[in-house]
Protein backbone atom coordinates (compact mmCIF):
# COMPACT_ATOMS: atom_id res chain seq x y z
CA UNK A 1 0.00 0.00 0.00
CA UNK A 2 1.30 3.48 -0.76
CA UNK A 3 -1.13 5.82 1.04
CA UNK A 4 1.29 8.71 1.30
CA UNK A 5 -0.76 11.87 1.08
CA UNK A 6 -1.60 13.35 4.50
CA UNK A 7 -5.38 12.94 4.08
CA UNK A 8 -4.96 9.31 3.01
CA UNK A 9 -2.66 8.55 5.93
CA UNK A 10 -5.16 10.08 8.35
CA UNK A 11 -8.16 8.27 6.86
CA UNK A 12 -6.31 4.98 6.96
CA UNK A 13 -5.21 5.59 10.56
CA UNK A 14 -8.76 6.38 11.71
CA UNK A 15 -10.04 3.05 10.38
CA UNK A 16 -7.01 1.06 11.56
CA UNK A 17 -7.17 2.59 15.05
CA UNK A 18 -10.84 1.76 15.47
CA UNK A 19 -10.87 -1.67 13.86
CA UNK A 20 -7.44 -3.07 14.76
CA UNK A 21 -5.70 -1.09 17.49
CA UNK A 22 -8.44 -0.33 20.00
CA UNK A 23 -9.63 -3.95 20.30
CA UNK A 24 -6.02 -5.15 20.74
CA UNK A 25 -4.58 -2.47 23.04
CA UNK A 26 -5.35 -4.48 26.19
CA UNK A 27 -3.61 -7.52 24.77
CA UNK A 28 -0.52 -5.53 23.73
CA UNK A 29 -0.41 -4.14 27.28
CA UNK A 30 -0.73 -7.61 28.85
CA UNK A 31 1.83 -9.30 26.62
CA UNK A 32 4.25 -6.37 26.51
CA UNK A 33 4.58 -6.78 22.77
CA UNK A 34 3.69 -4.53 19.87
CA UNK A 35 3.42 -7.10 17.06
CA UNK A 36 5.68 -6.66 14.05
CA UNK A 37 2.60 -6.97 11.82
CA UNK A 38 1.13 -3.81 13.39
CA UNK A 39 4.35 -1.89 12.87
CA UNK A 40 4.51 -3.15 9.27
CA UNK A 41 0.97 -1.97 8.53
CA UNK A 42 1.64 1.47 10.06
CA UNK A 43 4.81 1.70 7.99
CA UNK A 44 3.16 0.62 4.74
CA UNK A 45 0.38 3.15 5.20
CA UNK A 46 2.85 6.00 5.64
CA UNK A 47 2.08 6.63 9.32
CA UNK A 48 5.67 6.25 10.51
CA UNK A 49 6.93 8.75 7.93
CA UNK A 50 3.98 11.10 8.33
CA UNK A 51 6.01 14.26 8.95
CA UNK A 52 8.96 13.46 6.71
CA UNK A 53 8.95 15.56 3.51
CA UNK A 54 8.03 13.68 0.30
CA UNK A 55 11.61 14.16 -0.94
CA UNK A 56 12.62 11.35 1.45
CA UNK A 57 9.48 9.29 0.97
CA UNK A 58 7.30 10.71 3.74
CA UNK A 59 3.80 12.18 3.65
CA UNK A 60 4.92 15.73 4.49
CA UNK A 61 2.11 16.12 7.01
CA UNK A 62 1.73 19.50 8.74
CA UNK A 63 1.74 19.97 12.52
CA UNK A 64 -2.05 20.10 12.96
CA UNK A 65 -2.72 16.98 10.92
CA UNK A 66 0.12 15.21 12.70
CA UNK A 67 -1.43 16.18 16.02
CA UNK A 68 -4.72 14.67 14.93
CA UNK A 69 -2.93 11.54 13.74
CA UNK A 70 -1.27 11.24 17.14
CA UNK A 71 -4.63 11.63 18.88
CA UNK A 72 -6.31 9.06 16.65
CA UNK A 73 -3.61 6.45 17.25
CA UNK A 74 -3.10 7.34 20.92
CA UNK A 75 -6.78 7.10 21.76
CA UNK A 76 -6.78 3.53 20.51
CA UNK A 77 -3.44 2.38 21.93
CA UNK A 78 -0.79 4.29 23.90
CA UNK A 79 2.05 1.91 23.11
CA UNK A 80 1.40 2.26 19.38
CA UNK A 81 1.24 6.03 19.75
CA UNK A 82 4.60 5.87 21.54
CA UNK A 83 6.12 4.51 18.34
CA UNK A 84 5.09 7.75 16.62
CA UNK A 85 6.48 9.82 19.50
CA UNK A 86 9.83 8.07 19.40
CA UNK A 87 10.41 7.06 15.80
CA UNK A 88 8.54 9.84 13.99
CA UNK A 89 8.82 12.83 16.34
CA UNK A 90 12.03 12.35 18.31
CA UNK A 91 14.07 10.77 15.54
CA UNK A 92 12.64 11.57 12.07
CA UNK A 93 11.56 15.17 12.75
CA UNK A 94 14.89 15.91 14.41
CA UNK A 95 16.91 14.51 11.52
CA UNK A 96 14.77 16.44 9.02
CA UNK A 97 15.46 19.65 10.91
CA UNK A 98 19.01 19.22 12.10
CA UNK A 99 20.93 16.52 10.25
CA UNK A 100 23.27 16.95 7.29
CA UNK A 101 21.97 16.22 3.78
CA UNK A 102 24.25 13.22 3.78
CA UNK A 103 22.54 11.71 6.83
CA UNK A 104 19.10 12.60 5.52
CA UNK A 105 19.74 10.97 2.15
CA UNK A 106 21.26 7.92 3.78
CA UNK A 107 18.75 7.27 6.57
CA UNK A 108 15.48 9.14 6.07
CA UNK A 109 14.08 7.06 3.20
CA UNK A 110 14.39 3.87 5.31
CA UNK A 111 13.03 5.60 8.42
CA UNK A 112 10.13 7.23 6.56
CA UNK A 113 9.11 3.94 5.01
CA UNK A 114 9.49 2.12 8.34
CA UNK A 115 12.02 -0.29 6.83
CA UNK A 116 14.14 0.76 9.77
CA UNK A 117 12.95 1.86 13.22
CA UNK A 118 14.68 4.61 15.16
CA UNK A 119 14.91 5.23 18.90
CA UNK A 120 16.13 8.08 21.09
CA UNK A 121 18.87 7.25 23.59
CA UNK A 122 19.42 10.15 25.95
CA UNK A 123 18.59 9.06 29.54
CA UNK A 124 20.96 7.22 31.82
CA UNK A 125 20.74 5.86 35.36
CA UNK A 126 22.08 9.16 36.75
CA UNK A 127 20.96 11.51 33.97
CA UNK A 128 17.20 11.97 33.72
CA UNK A 129 15.79 15.49 34.00
CA UNK A 130 19.38 16.73 34.10
CA UNK A 131 19.99 15.23 30.69
CA UNK A 132 23.11 17.27 30.01
CA UNK A 133 24.89 15.28 32.74
CA UNK A 134 25.14 12.09 30.64
CA UNK A 135 28.34 10.11 31.10
CA UNK A 136 28.22 7.98 27.95
CA UNK A 137 31.45 9.10 26.30
CA UNK A 138 32.81 9.57 22.82
CA UNK A 139 36.43 9.97 21.84
CA UNK A 140 37.75 11.02 18.49
CA UNK A 141 39.42 8.51 16.23
CA UNK A 142 41.13 9.17 12.94
CA UNK A 143 37.98 8.63 10.83
CA UNK A 144 35.22 8.90 13.41
CA UNK A 145 34.40 8.34 17.07
CA UNK A 146 34.34 5.58 19.69
CA UNK A 147 31.36 5.46 22.08
CA UNK A 148 31.18 3.85 25.52
CA UNK A 149 28.35 3.92 28.04
CA UNK A 150 24.95 2.73 29.12
CA UNK A 151 21.53 4.23 28.29
CA UNK A 152 18.45 3.44 30.38
CA UNK A 153 14.68 3.35 29.69
CA UNK A 154 15.05 3.59 25.92
CA UNK A 155 11.64 3.02 24.29
CA UNK A 156 11.70 0.64 21.32
CA UNK A 157 15.43 -0.01 21.79
CA UNK A 158 14.52 -3.71 21.90
CA UNK A 159 13.46 -3.66 18.24
CA UNK A 160 15.08 -0.51 16.82
CA UNK A 161 17.59 -0.56 13.98
CA UNK A 162 19.00 2.91 14.62
CA UNK A 163 19.83 4.72 17.86
CA UNK A 164 20.11 8.49 18.19
CA UNK A 165 22.70 8.52 20.98
CA UNK A 166 23.87 11.46 23.09
CA UNK A 167 27.39 11.31 24.50
CA UNK A 168 29.95 13.58 26.10
CA UNK A 169 33.61 14.30 25.66
CA UNK A 170 34.55 16.02 28.93
CA UNK A 171 31.32 18.02 28.97
CA UNK A 172 31.11 18.63 25.21
CA UNK A 173 27.83 16.91 24.31
CA UNK A 174 27.28 15.56 20.80
CA UNK A 175 24.72 13.38 19.04
CA UNK A 176 25.40 10.32 16.88
CA UNK A 177 23.39 7.89 14.79
CA UNK A 178 24.40 4.38 15.72
CA UNK A 179 23.44 1.28 13.71
CA UNK A 180 22.28 -1.66 15.79
CA UNK A 181 24.57 -3.92 13.74
CA UNK A 182 27.71 -2.06 14.84
CA UNK A 183 30.01 -4.30 16.93
CA UNK A 184 29.78 -3.43 20.63
CA UNK A 185 26.04 -2.47 20.61
CA UNK A 186 23.91 -4.54 22.95
CA UNK A 187 20.36 -4.08 24.30
CA UNK A 188 18.91 -5.57 27.47
CA UNK A 189 15.09 -5.61 27.79
CA UNK A 190 13.49 -3.74 30.73
CA UNK A 191 10.05 -4.82 31.96
CA UNK A 192 7.68 -4.05 34.82
CA UNK A 193 6.59 -0.55 33.77
CA UNK A 194 3.42 1.22 34.88
CA UNK A 195 2.44 1.99 31.29
CA UNK A 196 3.86 1.98 27.75
CA UNK A 197 4.24 -1.73 28.39
CA UNK A 198 4.38 -2.73 24.73
CA UNK A 199 7.13 -0.28 23.79
CA UNK A 200 10.04 -2.70 23.96
CA UNK A 201 11.94 -0.56 26.48
CA UNK A 202 15.55 -1.60 26.91
CA UNK A 203 18.93 -0.55 28.19
CA UNK A 204 21.42 0.22 25.46
CA UNK A 205 24.97 -0.82 26.25
CA UNK A 206 27.73 0.61 24.08
CA UNK A 207 31.19 -0.94 24.36
CA UNK A 208 33.92 0.54 22.15
CA UNK A 209 31.38 1.26 19.43
CA UNK A 210 33.03 2.79 16.34
CA UNK A 211 30.85 5.44 14.70
CA UNK A 212 31.87 6.96 11.34
CA UNK A 213 32.42 10.71 11.11
CA UNK A 214 29.37 11.18 8.86
CA UNK A 215 27.06 9.80 11.58
CA UNK A 216 27.68 12.80 13.81
CA UNK A 217 24.31 14.64 13.92
CA UNK A 218 24.88 18.40 13.84
CA UNK A 219 28.21 19.78 14.97
CA UNK A 220 30.48 18.64 17.79
CA UNK A 221 29.09 20.25 20.94
CA UNK A 222 25.61 20.74 19.46
CA UNK A 223 24.24 17.61 21.15
CA UNK A 224 22.20 19.20 23.89
CA UNK A 225 21.21 22.74 22.87
CA UNK A 226 20.69 21.97 19.22
CA UNK A 227 19.81 18.30 18.82
CA UNK A 228 18.33 17.03 22.12
CA UNK A 229 16.29 20.20 22.64
CA UNK A 230 14.96 20.03 19.10
CA UNK A 231 14.01 16.39 19.61
CA UNK A 232 12.29 17.13 22.91
CA UNK A 233 10.40 20.03 21.32
CA UNK A 234 8.96 17.54 18.82
CA UNK A 235 8.49 14.78 21.41
CA UNK A 236 6.63 17.15 23.74
CA UNK A 237 4.19 18.09 21.00
CA UNK A 238 3.47 14.40 20.48
CA UNK A 239 2.99 13.84 24.22
CA UNK A 240 0.65 16.84 24.43
CA UNK A 241 -1.63 15.15 21.88
CA UNK A 242 -1.15 11.82 23.64
CA UNK A 243 -2.70 13.41 26.73
CA UNK A 244 -5.73 14.57 24.73
CA UNK A 245 -6.01 11.08 23.27
CA UNK A 246 -5.99 9.27 26.60
CA UNK A 247 -8.32 11.81 28.23
CA UNK A 248 -10.79 11.56 25.32
CA UNK A 249 -10.78 7.76 25.59
CA UNK A 250 -11.39 7.97 29.36
CA UNK A 251 -14.17 10.53 28.84
CA UNK A 252 -15.96 8.16 26.46
CA UNK A 253 -15.58 5.30 28.94
CA UNK A 254 -17.01 7.33 31.83
CA UNK A 255 -19.94 8.75 29.84
CA UNK A 256 -20.88 5.34 28.46
CA UNK A 257 -20.75 3.71 31.87
CA UNK A 258 -22.55 6.54 33.65
CA UNK A 259 -25.49 6.27 31.26
CA UNK A 260 -25.80 2.46 31.66
CA UNK A 261 -25.07 1.65 35.27
CA UNK A 262 -27.90 2.09 37.75
CA UNK A 263 -27.65 2.52 41.52
CA UNK A 264 -30.32 3.77 43.92
CA UNK A 265 -32.86 3.20 41.15
CA UNK A 266 -31.37 5.69 38.66
CA UNK A 267 -28.48 5.89 36.21
CA UNK A 268 -25.37 6.87 38.17
CA UNK A 269 -24.93 9.70 35.63
CA UNK A 270 -27.97 11.35 37.19
CA UNK A 271 -26.12 11.82 40.49
CA UNK A 272 -24.75 15.32 40.61
CA UNK A 273 -21.38 14.32 42.04
CA UNK A 274 -20.86 12.06 39.00
CA UNK A 275 -22.01 14.88 36.72
CA UNK A 276 -19.29 17.09 38.20
CA UNK A 277 -16.61 14.58 37.14
CA UNK A 278 -18.09 14.32 33.65
CA UNK A 279 -18.41 18.10 33.28
CA UNK A 280 -14.78 18.62 34.39
CA UNK A 281 -13.63 15.95 31.95
CA UNK A 282 -15.55 17.43 28.99
CA UNK A 283 -14.17 20.89 29.75
CA UNK A 284 -10.59 19.77 30.32
CA UNK A 285 -10.43 17.64 27.19
CA UNK A 286 -11.76 20.55 25.14
CA UNK A 287 -9.24 22.97 26.66
CA UNK A 288 -6.32 20.57 26.21
CA UNK A 289 -7.17 19.96 22.56
CA UNK A 290 -7.38 23.70 21.94
CA UNK A 291 -3.97 24.27 23.58
CA UNK A 292 -2.53 21.53 21.37
CA UNK A 293 -4.04 23.18 18.30
CA UNK A 294 -2.56 26.54 19.33
CA UNK A 295 0.82 24.84 19.66
CA UNK A 296 0.30 23.20 16.26
CA UNK A 297 -0.52 26.51 14.61
CA UNK A 298 2.54 28.16 16.20
CA UNK A 299 4.69 25.30 14.92
CA UNK A 300 3.23 25.48 11.43
CA UNK A 301 3.94 29.23 11.35
CA UNK A 302 7.44 28.64 12.80
CA UNK A 303 6.54 31.22 15.41
CA UNK A 304 8.98 32.02 18.21
CA UNK A 305 6.14 31.13 20.56
CA UNK A 306 6.04 27.53 19.37
CA UNK A 307 8.38 26.20 22.07
CA UNK A 308 6.45 27.72 24.99
CA UNK A 309 3.07 26.90 23.46
CA UNK A 310 4.25 23.29 23.18
CA UNK A 311 5.46 23.25 26.81
CA UNK A 312 2.13 24.67 28.01
CA UNK A 313 0.13 22.18 25.93
CA UNK A 314 2.23 19.23 27.17
CA UNK A 315 1.98 20.31 30.80
CA UNK A 316 -1.77 20.94 30.69
CA UNK A 317 -2.80 17.92 28.69
CA UNK A 318 -0.71 15.44 30.70
CA UNK A 319 -2.09 16.94 33.92
CA UNK A 320 -5.71 16.72 32.82
CA UNK A 321 -5.17 13.23 31.35
CA UNK A 322 -4.17 12.16 34.85
CA UNK A 323 -7.28 13.83 36.36
CA UNK A 324 -9.72 12.58 33.74
CA UNK A 325 -8.48 8.98 33.85
CA UNK A 326 -8.58 9.02 37.65
CA UNK A 327 -12.20 10.23 37.49
CA UNK A 328 -13.00 7.59 34.88
CA UNK A 329 -11.79 4.90 37.28
CA UNK A 330 -13.94 6.54 39.97
CA UNK A 331 -17.07 6.57 37.81
CA UNK A 332 -16.58 2.91 36.91
CA UNK A 333 -16.10 2.00 40.57
CA UNK A 334 -14.89 -1.59 41.03
CA UNK A 335 -14.99 -2.16 37.30
CA UNK A 336 -12.65 0.81 36.92
CA UNK A 337 -10.05 -1.10 38.91
CA UNK A 338 -10.38 -4.23 36.79
CA UNK A 339 -8.43 -5.00 33.63
CA UNK A 340 -11.60 -6.17 31.87
CA UNK A 341 -12.38 -2.47 31.36
CA UNK A 342 -9.95 -0.01 29.71
CA UNK A 343 -10.14 2.63 32.47
CA UNK A 344 -7.34 1.17 34.62
CA UNK A 345 -4.97 0.95 31.62
CA UNK A 346 -5.77 4.54 30.61
CA UNK A 347 -5.10 5.62 34.21
CA UNK A 348 -1.65 3.95 34.14
CA UNK A 349 -0.80 5.30 30.69
CA UNK A 350 -1.74 8.86 31.68
CA UNK A 351 0.72 8.93 34.57
CA UNK A 352 3.63 8.17 32.24
CA UNK A 353 2.94 11.39 30.31
CA UNK A 354 3.77 13.45 33.40
CA UNK A 355 7.24 11.88 33.48
CA UNK A 356 8.48 11.58 29.90
CA UNK A 357 9.68 14.31 27.51
CA UNK A 358 10.38 16.54 30.53
CA UNK A 359 8.52 15.98 33.79
CA UNK A 360 5.63 18.23 34.81
CA UNK A 361 7.94 19.95 37.30
CA UNK A 362 10.40 20.85 34.55
CA UNK A 363 7.54 22.18 32.41
CA UNK A 364 6.41 24.26 35.41
CA UNK A 365 9.91 25.68 35.85
CA UNK A 366 10.05 26.72 32.17
CA UNK A 367 6.48 28.07 32.12
CA UNK A 368 7.04 30.08 35.32
CA UNK A 369 10.22 31.54 33.83
CA UNK A 370 8.19 32.52 30.75
CA UNK A 371 5.58 34.04 33.09
CA UNK A 372 8.15 36.23 34.88
CA UNK A 373 9.63 37.43 31.59
CA UNK A 374 6.25 38.12 30.03
CA UNK A 375 4.02 39.29 32.83
CA UNK A 376 6.21 40.96 35.47
CA UNK A 377 5.67 44.71 35.21
CA UNK A 378 8.90 46.45 34.29
CA UNK A 379 8.21 49.56 36.36
Ligand SMILES: Cc1cc2nc3c(=O)[nH]c(=O)nc-3n(C[C@H](O)[C@H](O)[C@H](O)COP(=O)(O)OP(=O)(O)OC[C@H]3O[C@@H](n4cnc5c(N)ncnc54)[C@H](O)[C@@H]3O)c2cc1C
Pocket residue numbers: 086120121122123124127128129130152153154155156193195196201352355356357358359360361362365
Ligand atom coordinates in the same frame (compact mmCIF):
# COMPACT_ATOMS: atom_id res chain seq x y z
C1 LIG B 1 7.95 4.63 30.04
C2 LIG B 1 9.20 5.45 29.87
C3 LIG B 1 9.78 5.57 28.62
C4 LIG B 1 10.97 6.30 28.46
N1 LIG B 1 11.56 6.36 27.21
C5 LIG B 1 12.74 7.03 27.07
C6 LIG B 1 13.39 7.07 25.80
O1 LIG B 1 12.90 6.53 24.79
N2 LIG B 1 14.59 7.71 25.70
C7 LIG B 1 15.17 8.33 26.78
O2 LIG B 1 16.26 8.89 26.62
N3 LIG B 1 14.56 8.31 28.00
C8 LIG B 1 13.36 7.68 28.17
N4 LIG B 1 12.73 7.65 29.39
C9 LIG B 1 13.35 8.34 30.54
C10 LIG B 1 12.65 9.65 30.86
O3 LIG B 1 12.99 10.60 29.89
C11 LIG B 1 13.07 10.06 32.28
O4 LIG B 1 12.45 9.16 33.16
C12 LIG B 1 12.65 11.49 32.57
O5 LIG B 1 13.44 12.39 31.85
C13 LIG B 1 12.79 11.83 34.07
O6 LIG B 1 14.06 11.50 34.51
P1 LIG B 1 14.21 10.56 35.82
O7 LIG B 1 13.31 9.42 35.70
O8 LIG B 1 15.66 10.30 36.02
O9 LIG B 1 13.68 11.45 37.03
P2 LIG B 1 14.50 12.55 37.83
O10 LIG B 1 15.13 13.52 36.92
O11 LIG B 1 15.36 11.85 38.83
O12 LIG B 1 13.31 13.29 38.58
C14 LIG B 1 12.67 12.74 39.73
C15 LIG B 1 11.72 13.80 40.28
O13 LIG B 1 12.46 15.02 40.61
C16 LIG B 1 11.88 16.12 39.95
N5 LIG B 1 12.91 17.08 39.54
C17 LIG B 1 14.12 16.82 38.96
N6 LIG B 1 14.76 17.96 38.71
C18 LIG B 1 13.94 18.96 39.08
C19 LIG B 1 14.03 20.40 39.06
N7 LIG B 1 15.07 21.04 38.53
N8 LIG B 1 12.99 21.12 39.55
C20 LIG B 1 11.90 20.49 40.07
N9 LIG B 1 11.76 19.15 40.13
C21 LIG B 1 12.76 18.40 39.65
C22 LIG B 1 11.21 15.52 38.71
O14 LIG B 1 10.23 16.38 38.21
C23 LIG B 1 10.67 14.23 39.26
O15 LIG B 1 9.45 14.48 39.90
C24 LIG B 1 11.55 6.94 29.59
C25 LIG B 1 10.94 6.84 30.84
C26 LIG B 1 9.77 6.11 31.00
C27 LIG B 1 9.16 6.01 32.35
